[in-house]
Amino acid sequence: MRVKISRIKNLIILVLILLCGTVLVSCKKEEKILFLDSLEVQKLPNKYEYIEGDSFDITGAQILAHFKNNIDEQITKEDVTSYLTFSVTTVSSNLENVTASYKYLDITKSVSLNIHVTPKLSSIEETTLTVLNKVGTNNSTSYWYLEKYTNYVLCKVIVNDDDIVLKNSITNSDSIELTISSFYHFKGIKDGTLKIKVTADGLYTINKYLTNTYFLYDTNNILINTSLLAKDGSISVYQIEINIPNTEINGLTEELGLYVSNTNKTSSGLSQTKGYDDFDTNESLCYTYIYNKESNLFTHSPYYQYGATWGNTNNLSVKGNWNLDNDDFTENKSITLTSASGDNNIYMYKDNSKNLLARASFTALSVSNNESAPKFGLNVTTPSNEGFFFYIDAAVNNGSFIGTKIGYVLKNTNAYYGNWTEFTNKNVITSPNSYQGNNSVELAIYRYEELFLLYCNGVEVYRLCSPKNIGFENAYFGIVSFNTLIKVTKYELTSEQSILNTYNKAPLEIDNLFTGDSYVDTCFWKDYFYAFGTESANIAVGGTKTEYWDSADMVNAITKAYNPSALLIHIGVNDINGGKSSAKTISDIKALYASYLEKLPNMKIYYYAMNINNFAPGNYTKYQTVNNNIKDYSQNNNNLEYIDIDSIFGSAAGNAVGQFLQEGLHFNFEGYALWTKATLQALGITRSEGNSILGDNNIYAYTSGFNFDSGGIIVKNIALGDQSIWYKNISGGDFYVEIKINALGALNRELYPKIGFSIKSVNKSLFYYIDALNNYSNKTGNYVIKNTTGQWDWSAVGSNFGIGNVDYYMNYKTLGMLRFNNKIYFISDGNIVKQIDDIFSEEQFGVSLYMFNTEAVFKDAMLLTSSIEVENKLNSYNI
Numbered sequence: 059m060r061v062k063i064s065r066i067k068n069l070i071i072l073v074l075i076l077l078c079g080t081v082l083v084s085c086k087k088e089e090k091i092l093f094l095d096s097l098e099v100q101k102l103p104n105k106y107e108y109i110e111g112d113s114f115d116i117t118g119a120q121i122l123a124h125f126k127n128n129i130d131e132q133i134t135k136e137d138v139t140s141y142l143t144f145s146v147t148t149v150s151s152n153l154e155n156v157t158a159s160y161k162y163l164d165i166t167k168s169v170s171l172n173i174h175v176t177p178k179l180s181s182i183e184e185t186t187l188t189v190l191n192k193v194g195t196n197n198s199t200s201y202w203y204l205e206k207y208t209n210y211v212l213c214k215v216i217v218n219d220d221d222i223v224l225k226n227s228i229t230n231s232d233s234i235e236l237t238i239s240s241f242y243h244f245k246g247i248k249d250g251t252l253k254i255k256v257t258a259d260g261l262y263t264i265n266k267y268l269t270n271t272y273f274l275y276d277t278n279n280i281l282i283n284t285s286l287l288a289k290d291g292s293i294s295v296y297q298i299e300i301n302i303p304n305t306e307i308n309g310l311t312e313e314l315g316l317y318v319s320n321t322n323k324t325s326s327g328l329s330q331t332k333g334y335d336d337f338d339t340n341e342s343l344c345y346t347y348i349y350n351k352e353s354n355l356f357t358h359s360p361y362y363q364y365g366a367t368w369g370n371t372n373n374l375s376v377k378g379n380w381n382l383d384n385d386d387f388t389e390n391k392s393i394t395l396t397s398a399s400g401d402n403n404i405y406m407y408k409d410n411s412k413n414l415l416a417r418a419s420f421t422a423l424s425v426s427n428n429e430s431a432p433k434f435g436l437n438v439t440t441p442s443n444e445g446f447f448f449y450i451d452a453a454v455n456n457g458s459f460i461g462t463k464i465g466y467v468l469k470n471t472n473a474y475y476g477n478w479t480e481f482t483n484k485n486v487i488t489s490p491n492s493y494q495g496n497n498s499v500e501l502a503i504y505r506y507e508e509l510f511l512l513y514c515n516g517v518e519v520y521r522l523c524s525p526k527n528i529g530f531e532n533a534y535f536g537i538v539s540f541n542t543l544i545k546v547t548k549y550e551l552t553s554e555q556s557i558l559n560t561y562n563k564a565p566l567e568i569d570n571l572f573t574g575d576s577y578v579d580t581c582f583w584k585d586y587f588y589a590f591g592t593e594s595a596n597i598a599v600g601g602t603k604t605e606y607w608d609s610a611d612m613v614n615a616i617t618k619a620y621n622p623s624a625l626l627i628h629i630g631v632n633d634i635n636g637g638k639s640s641a642k643t644i645s646d647i648k649a650l651y652a653s654y655l656e657k658l659p660n661m662k663i664y665y666y667a668m669n670i671n672n673f674a675p676g677n678y679t680k681y682q683t684v685n686n687n688i689k690d691y692s693q694n695n696n697n698l699e700y701i702d703i704d705s706i707f708g709s710a711a712g713n714a715v716g717q718f719l720q721e722g723l724h725f726n727f728e729g730y731a732l733w734t735k736a737t738l739q740a741l742g743i744t745r746s747e748g749n750s751i752l753g754d755n756n757i758y759a760y761t762s763g764f765n766f767d768s769g770g771i772i773v774k775n776i777a778l779g780d781q782s783i784w785y786k787n788i789s790g791g792d793f794y795v796e797i798k799i800n801a802l803g804a805l806n807r808e809l810y811p812k813i814g815f816s817i818k819s820v821n822k823s824l825f826y827y828i829d830a831l832n833n834y835s836n837k838t839g840n841y842v843i844k845n846t847t848g849q850w851d852w853s854a855v856g857s858n859f860g861i862g863n864v865d866y867y868m869n870y871k872t873l874g875m876l877r878f879n880n881k882i883y884f885i886s887d888g889n890i891v892k893q894i895d896d897i898f899s900e901e902q903f904g905v906s907l908y909m910f911n912t913e914a915v916f917k918d919a920m921l922l923t924s925s926i927e928v929e930n931k932l933n934s935y936n937i
Contacts (some may be wrong), residue, residue, distance in 0.1 A: 063305070091128040093161035098122040098135070098171040101764070109179035109288040110151040114144055116158075121169065123160055151177040176288045181352040211238065211307070213300045217258070218289060221676055225812050232258040234298055238307055252280075252306060258296040260284040291874050344572075350544040367549060368393050371405040371534050373441040377537070378402030392547045398426045403437070405536035406551045415558055416535035417513075418549035422452050422459055422493050429541035430454060436501050437463075437538045438510065444470050446522065447538055448501060450493060451480060453807040459494060460807060462487040464501075464514050466522065477581025477600050479520075486514040486918055498547060503535065507561045508615035518562065523597055523615035569593040570741065571622035573607060574629045576600030577733075582724045584779045585734045588762035595620060603632045604646035608653050617657040617871035624741065625654060626701075628666035630684055640683040645687060655697055662697055664740055669704040672847070673723035701740045706732055717846040726841050728782040729817070732761040748783065749773070751919040755904045756786040758818070773916045775909060778806040782816060782906040785921050790902045792928040796885075796920035801834050801867050801912055807831050808911030813866075815875040816908035817882075819901040821846055825908055826875055826884045826892075829858055834867030839891060841884065861886035870917070875905070878928050883935075890935050 060504040104118030114180045116139065123138040145157035153175050159168040215234050224892060244349045251267035252275070262282050266275035280302050366385050370376055379397040382430060384390065395402055406416060418437060425432050435449035446468045453461030463481035464487065479769035493499040502513040510522040519834045537544075552558075570590060572578050578598035580586050585597055597616070599606070606612065607629060629650070633643045651663055665688050668681040685704060690696035707729070708714045716722070718729030725733060735754070738745045746766055747753050752773055754760055763777020775781050785795055795815060804811045811834070814827035826841045838858035844850045863885045864871045877896060884892040924927050 074912065090130075091163075092125045092134070093457070094160070094165040095124045095133065095161055097138075097158070097167045098124060099169055100137075103171060106173055107293075107295065108149045108153075108173055109176045109291065109299050110149065110175055112514070114146055114149055114151050114156050114173075116142070116144070119171075121158060121160070123167070128175050149173065149175050150895050151175055162798045167765045176286050176293050178288045197230075203384050211302045211304070212304070213238075213298070216287075216295060216297050218295050218746050219423065224915055234301060238302060247929075251934045252307060254280065254300060254302075256282055256284065256288070256298050256300065258284060258298075258753055274502045279306055283639060286745055311424045311930040323407045325570070326899045330491070330756065331758060337617065366391070367406055368404045368537075368549065371536075373535065374403075374439055374443075374534060376404045378404070380404050383674060389580065390547075391549070393549075394423075394545045398541050398543055400540060400541065402539045403536055405439070405534055406549075411553055412505065412507045413558060414505045414535075414551065414553050415502060415561065416505075416551050417500060417536065419498035419547045420450060420493055421495075421545045421547070421583070422450075422545045423545060424544065425452075425454050425457065425459070426541045431639070432459075432461075432540050432542040434539035434542050434544050437469075437505050438505075439469075439505060439536055440532045440534070442471055445533060446510070447474065448503060448629050450487065450501070452490070452493065453544060455807065455809075459490045459766065462490060462492070464507060464519060466512065466520065477576070477579050478630060479580055481519045481587075484514070484517070484519045486517050486519065491608070498545075499765075502561075503532070504558065508611055508616070509563070509619050511561065511563065512573070516534075521566070521595065521597070521619045523619055552653060564597065565617070565619060565621040568595055568620055568622045570595075570624045571616070571620050572596040572598060572626045573616070574598050574627040574666070575602050575632055576724060577628040577631070578626070578865075582720075583730050584727065584777070585762045588777050589734045589738065595622075598628075601632060602629070602630050603636065603638075604643065604650055605824075606648040608646065613653045613657060615847045617654070621658065622661060624662045624664060624736065625658075626666065628663040628668075628703075631667050631671075631681070634668070634677050634684070640680045640687075643680075643684050644687045647684070648691065651695075651698060659697075664699045664737075665699055666701050669707050670709060670711050670715055671723050672716050672719060673721075674777065678711070699740060701736060703733065703736060708735055713846045717818070719847070722847070727761060728758060731761045731782070734762055735759040748786070751787075752783050752907070752916075753786050753920050755786050756789055758782075758784050758904045758906070760784055760906075771909075773822070773919075775912065775914050775916075778911055780908070780910060781912075782908045784904050784906045785919075785924055787921060787923055788903075790898075790900070791923065792878045792925045793905060794874065794876045794920070794928050794931045795905055796872060796918075796919045797868040797916050799828070799866050800870045800915040801828075801830060802915065803834070803904070803913050804830075804868075805911040805913055811910055811912045813909040813912045813914060814873060814907075816904050816906050817875075817877075817898060818906065819898055819903035821901065822897060824897065825850065827873075828861060828866060828873070829910075830866070830912065837861055837863060839884065839886065841892070841894070844898065859892050861891050862889060872918075874920075876928060876932055878925070878932050883932065885935075888935075 078259050098121070099119070100122050101118065101120035103116050105115045108114075119139055120137060121139045121142055122135045126132070126137065127132045142158045142160055144159070146153065149156070151171065153458050155170045155172045157168050158171055159166055201218075201350060213236055216233065217232060219232055234256055234258075236252075238252050238254075242716075249268050253265040253272060253518070254262065255264075256262040260282070264275045264277060265272040270440055280300065282301075283299045285297050286293055287297055289295045300556045336462065368376075368380070368385055378395055378399070381394045381396050382403075384392045393404070418436060420434055422432075422434065430453070432454060433447075433449040434449065434451045437445060437447045439445040446466055448466045449464065451461040451463040451465060453463075462485075463480045464484065465478055467474045467478045469475065487493070487499055491497060499811070500513075500515050502516075504511040504513065508523065508799055511518060512520040512522065537546060570593070572586070572590075572594065573596075575598060576582055578596065579600045580596050580598070581600065583596075590596075607627070627650075630643050630647060632645065634640070638646075654663065655661065667685045667689070668676045670681065681704070685700075687703075691702040692700040708853055716730065718725055720726040720729075731890060735745060748760065748764075748766060752760070760783040761777060761781045763781045764783050765774045765776065766772070767774075773783060775783075785793075788795075797815060801811075801813060811830040812827040813830060814825060816826075817824045822843060824841060824843050826839070828839050837860065839861040840855055840858050842850045842852060842855050861873075862871075876883040876885060878897075878898040880892050882895075882896050883890050922931055
């Protein structure tokens with residue numbers, strides 16, 4: 059019984075304990091529980107501006123989480139920035155905000171973080187349209203795209219400017235301008251023209267042109283969109299699109315022209331306070347385009363300043379008064395120089411590609427300012443005014459054009475320089491009438507990479523190889539006229555391959571190519587044209603040194619232009635005179651040999667030895683060192699030959715060599731006669747010995763302008779400049795010479811033609827001449843003397859004396875000269891007309907027929923050298 063009661067007691071106690079526990083629990087306070095309520099942006103991220111593709115960056119942000127409890131709803135805050143998750147990790151171009159999220163228990167809250175994303179431009183956009191141009195100014199480049207649609211014109215420009223700065227006034231400073239109209243040149247702009255200016259920030263003004271003025275035009279029909287873009291990791295590009303309905307350009311789309319420019323400002327413009335309308339357009343950044351109906355595209359036609367073809371270009375400004383009213387796109391297009399003072403010029407627009415043809419036909423109208431040597435033609439010029447001038451030499455006499463020669467000259471920033479090289483063997487212009495009245499002469503320049511090929515009336519006259527002063531990337535075509543009013547027609551600047559293919563750019567197969575310095579240049583070596591004709595070419599340039607001819611551009615140009623059997627070069631004088639050592643000069647000449655023989659291994663190179671001169675006789679030892687080394691080097695090389703010019707001229711300074719020099723350095727015409735003879739002998743070319751009386755003597759050589767008939771009886775001179783042919787068997791002593799002279803006319807615009815006999819020694823020369831003034835009607839003569847190193851002393855010439863009444867123009871007149879017993883006698887038509895004291899004493903001398911720019915025929919030459927015969931001849935005159 060006790061056990062049972064005890065069990066019951068224990069059960070009662072357990073129940074009481076449980077009941078007490080329940081009471082205790084029910085009396086305890088209710089527990090608080092936190093719930094996530096919201097997120098608060100306490101601090102924004104440091105980075106707000108993004109470029110498309112950047113990673114989102116939360117640096118600098120502070121995001122607080124707001125919590126509420128389950129009892130009294132009090133709010134607590136906690137920084138949860140490091141626990142956030144984001145809607146993106148890389149931003150896209152269309153993104154305007156990023157969502158930041160935080161999760162607590164089963165609750166997630168989010169907050170939006172605003173950002174600005176600039177679209178990324180991986181490269182400048184290319185389209186199927188013609189890419190019309192790009193313009194550089196400071197650090198900016200503008201790319202223009204234009205297209206014509208059925209109902210509107212779309213203009214799009216992309217400007218890449220390193221100085222673009224977001225949220226700064228620089229974007230207000232950068233702008234573009236578009237003028238849309240129908241016009242052939244700017245001064246002819248038509249009513250309805252629109253001028254639209256737009257800044258990078260989207261500010262714009264629209265002006266309309268009516269009755270010779272622009273006014274502000276307010277329209278909502280023209281749609282303009284601007285946007286900033288990013289390139290190469292920086293925000294440096296803006297894009298502007300302008301959509302212009304046809305209704306806004308008054309139906310001018312059939313002959314639509316667009317003139318576009320950009321007025322980019324660099325960061326220096328940040329401090330400027332100019333209003334938008336104050337920004338000036340930089341004309342050097344302006345381009346115009348014309349609508350091409352066939353292709354439905356806009357094509358480059360930059361004629362906004364003047365005409366369709368001619369005007370200013372790339373810092374090269376028009377000079378002179380040019381009438382461009384007819385500079386259009388018709389077959390009868392023309393421009394006219396209406397007044398001329400000094401040098402006048404105008405330029406073809408913009409194009410300077412490496413495969414290009416410029417051509418124009420010239421008519422001379424009149425000469426201005428009493429110009430005696432007017433010239434006009436095409437020129438090639440860089441913005442720094444370097445280049446060359448290809449001209450018609452329209453010389454005048456008594457106000458009338460008489461010139462028929464063509465030539466070229468180089469120029470630099472200061473002036474034309476070097477030699478005015480005339481192609482005397484190219485008789486393309488047959489008469490001055492060819493470029494007067496209704497006639498014209500066409501000049502053309504075909505630029506083929508390193509070459510400039512010069513043409514006159516479709517005939518190639520010269521190949522200019524890589525002129526040292528022309529930057530090939532910046533050479534432009536134009537016109538120059540010296541005091542000559544001209545009309546220019548049938549002009550074009552084209553890279554059309556079908557046209558270029560009609561011009562021969564293949565290497566010319568020639569016998570000899572002459573090159574080097576001014577000794578070879580035809581400005582001095584006038585004999586060249588008559589000795590070598592069309593089978594050879596001469597491209598020498600005065601003042602050049604070895605490195606000029608061994609430059610990569612020059613070697614490529616020459617071997618592209620010519621394929622000669624022989625290359626003849628005189629080089630080294632300017633090297634030595636310029637301070638270069640003999641060893642370095644030798645090394646450079648050998649390197650030059652190697653460069654050309656590598657390109658043309660079958661060619662033979664002839665080296666003209668450097669001769670002593672009176673300009674720098676102190677350098678002669680250096681000349682000889684070079685000569686001897688090259689001579690030895692040539693003997694061991696089958697492709698090289700040495701022409702010993704130095705020995706021919708005596709290897710001695712002073713009068714010995716001076717008698718062959720014109721100013722102490724270059725040869726005179728008598729020196730070049732010997733140079734020519736030596737060249738022909740070296741090349742193995744047979745030179746006429748003349749006839750039994752006339753030709754070379756033992757000291758001197760005749761110039762190359764003389765032709766001999768088949769029997770050797772008649773001799774004819776056809777050459778320019780000073781010409782002489784020698785009596786073979788006179789080297790001093792007593793003599794009598796006689797010849798019949800028939801003068802055919804003046805050459806080279808000579809105003810004072812003279813023809814007669816000359817006696818020449820080492821120390822002095824005498825010239826007895828017919829003074830053939832007044833178109834060879836003058837019947838008086840005279841004589842003049844000069845020292846070897848001087849000029850003819852015309853101031854000492856006495857009164858003219860009569861030479862008889864027999865005509866010498868288109869008729870034969872007999873002229874003679876006699877030396878005997880210390881007297882010299884001048885004879886005409888069998889009469890002694892003058893006698894003087896002998897000035898040659900016992901010197902060795904030669905006697906020649908001598909003339910200035912006179913075309914003449916000679917026959918019946920007579921020579922007496924026996925003293926007895928000479929005395930008998932003298933006695934026959936009954937003195």
